[in-house]
Every structure is written in structure tokens, then in C-alpha cells.
Amino acid sequence: MKLRWKIAIGVAVLAIAGLGYAGNYFYDYAVVPSEKDFLEGDTPGTDENQTGSEAQNWFTDAANREMWQLTSEDDLKLSAIYLPAEEKNQGKTAIIAHGYMGNAETMADYAKMYHDLGYNVLVPDARGHGQSEGDYIGFGWHERKDYLQWIDEILAKNGSEETITLYGISMGAATVMMTSGEDLPKNVTSIIEDCGYTNVNEELGYQLDQLFGLPAFPLMNVTSLVTKIRAGYFFGEA
Structure with missing residues (x-):
């Protein structure tokens, strides 16, 4: 040669x-969930430094919340915080999706906003974030299937007539957009994406x-x- x-x-x-x-x-x-040195703390849906705010005090009060869990299609244990509406039988639930490398605990302000409007509120930890298992970030693609399961969980626990709003910010916004492409039940009446990527x-x-x-x-x-x-x-x- x-x-x-x-x-x-x-x-x-x-x-x-x-x-x-x-x-x-x-x-x-x-893609691997870990502390990211390039995040500057201003990424929406990731800031945990809300201690002392009215929303955070309400959100972290154990009397106001329940912990829900389910197993994903690929056998991951997923976790979520559920905050029931003050008035029973409102018949509506908001499912809220946090941003990249955030978690459910970063979403106090958004959860309080919907709760004040009379919604039950469910705030999942995305796979690989918070208390949910997972060794990679799906950027909303694999998470969309998890949100179908959370929707089913809401309907199983709150009744088949429950109306559901999906709200997401940043990567969470991408998640609810990707979820919108799935075969959703008629119960999902609105989807709000806040600054998701294309x-x-x-x-x-x-x-x-x-x-x-x-x-x-x-x-x-x-x-x-x-x-x-x-x-x-x-x-x-x-």
C-alpha cells in the first residue's frame, strides 16, 4: 500500500x-441529567430560589400537596406533585411542565396561578429530573408519552368528565407541543406553550x-x- x-x-x-x-x-x-455550568439561573422553569415567597410557602406546605407516582412505558418510576383545588368538584385540572434541568419544585408560581383560578394542579418531574428516574433528557420527545400517562392518571382519579389544560415553559413547552401531536382524549381542552423551541x-x-x-x-x-x-x-x- x-x-x-x-x-x-x-x-x-x-x-x-x-x-x-x-x-x-x-x-x-x-443530554445526561447533571448540574449544568452553562445555565445562568435565568432559564424559565428552573429557578428553585423562591424561598419565602407566598407561592413557594403555599406550594411546599405538606397540607396542600400529595405525591403521585406512575411507571412509564419503559419502566421508569415517575413522580409528580398534586395540589387539589380548594373547592371540590371544580372538574378541571392543569398539568404543568417545567423547563430543562428544572423540576416540579421550581414551578410554584405557575402552580399557584392555576390553583387560584380554581384548578387542581399536577406538576410532574420530567424523566431524569427531580424525583423521577431516568439517565437522559428527552427534550420533550420521550416525555410526551409520559404526559399521556399523566393525563390517564388524572382521568382515573378525578373522573372521566375532568377537563384538562396542559401548560409548559421552555422545554416543558416543547413537551406539551409534542404531546399535542398524540391521540389525546377530548378532556384535553387547551394546551399552552410558553417559549418553547422549534x-x-x-x-x-x-x-x-x-x-x-x-x-x-x-x-x-x-x-x-x-x-x-x-x-x-x-x-x-x-
Whole structure:
């Protein structure tokens, strides 16, 4: 084999190995639930520093809440906080979705807003967040199936005539948008998305440029492939 071919093959092997390493690095950086140094505390639906506010005091009072759990289709134990309306038989429930690397405990203000309007309120921890199991973030794609189960849970416990509003902020907004594409029962009468992203590829590509000054191609493509292998979905699905 001529030297130039050996060099070309060596360069190609190194490039593939480098891209594989980069794909796994960015998967761990963005998709694995962990403390994120790039979050500045102003991401909607992630701020837990609300101690002392009226909403937070009400929200954390054990007398006002119940803990619900269910098992996802892929056998994860999922958790949610349920806050029943003060007046019984209101017949309406709001299910509230938090943002990226937030959790149910960050949603006191939103829960209080709906509760004051007479709703029962259910605030799930997304998979991989808070008290819910999971070793990856689905960016709303896998979570949409979990929300179908939470809807069924509401109907099972509150009755088949319950009306349901889905509300989500940031990644939670993307979650309820993706849930809207499923076969929903007629009980879901409104879906409110607050500052969700258009799709995962654009969101993560933007962050890749802002944080690292790197182009989306080919790193996003490689990271998406790694995500398919490790978490079961391509970014393009979301």
C-alpha cells in the first residue's frame, strides 16, 4: 500500500475517533441529567430560589400537596406533585411542565396561578429530573408519552368528565407541543406553550455556536447518532 493511502486511512481513523469522542462528550454535556455550568439561573422553569415567597410557602406546605407516582412505558418510576383545588368538584385540572434541568419544585408560581383560578394542579418531574428516574433528557420527545400517562392518571382519579389544560415553559413547552401531536382524549381542552423551541436540532446547534463557537455540522449529526444509540432517539425526531 502506498504511503499516501496509509496516511489517508490514518487521518480518516483519527477523524472518526475524534468525532466519536466529541459526540459522546456533547451527549454527556447536554443530554445526561447533571448540574449544568452553562445555565445562568435565568432559564424559565428552573429557578428553585423562591424561598419565602407566598407561592413557594403555599406550594411546599405538606397540607396542600400529595405525591403521585406512575411507571412509564419503559419502566421508569415517575413522580409528580398534586395540589387539589380548594373547592371540590371544580372538574378541571392543569398539568404543568417545567423547563430543562428544572423540576416540579421550581414551578410554584405557575402552580399557584392555576390553583387560584380554581384548578387542581399536577406538576410532574420530567424523566431524569427531580424525583423521577431516568439517565437522559428527552427534550420533550420521550416525555410526551409520559404526559399521556399523566393525563390517564388524572382521568382515573378525578373522573372521566375532568377537563384538562396542559401548560409548559421552555422545554416543558416543547413537551406539551409534542404531546399535542398524540391521540389525546377530548378532556384535553387547551394546551399552552410558553417559549418553547422549534426543534432540538436548532436549539442545540445554537447553543453549540454560543458556548463553543463550533458549527452544527458535523458535530450535531454525530451527537444525534450517539443519542440514538444511548437514549433511543435522533434529535430530528423532536
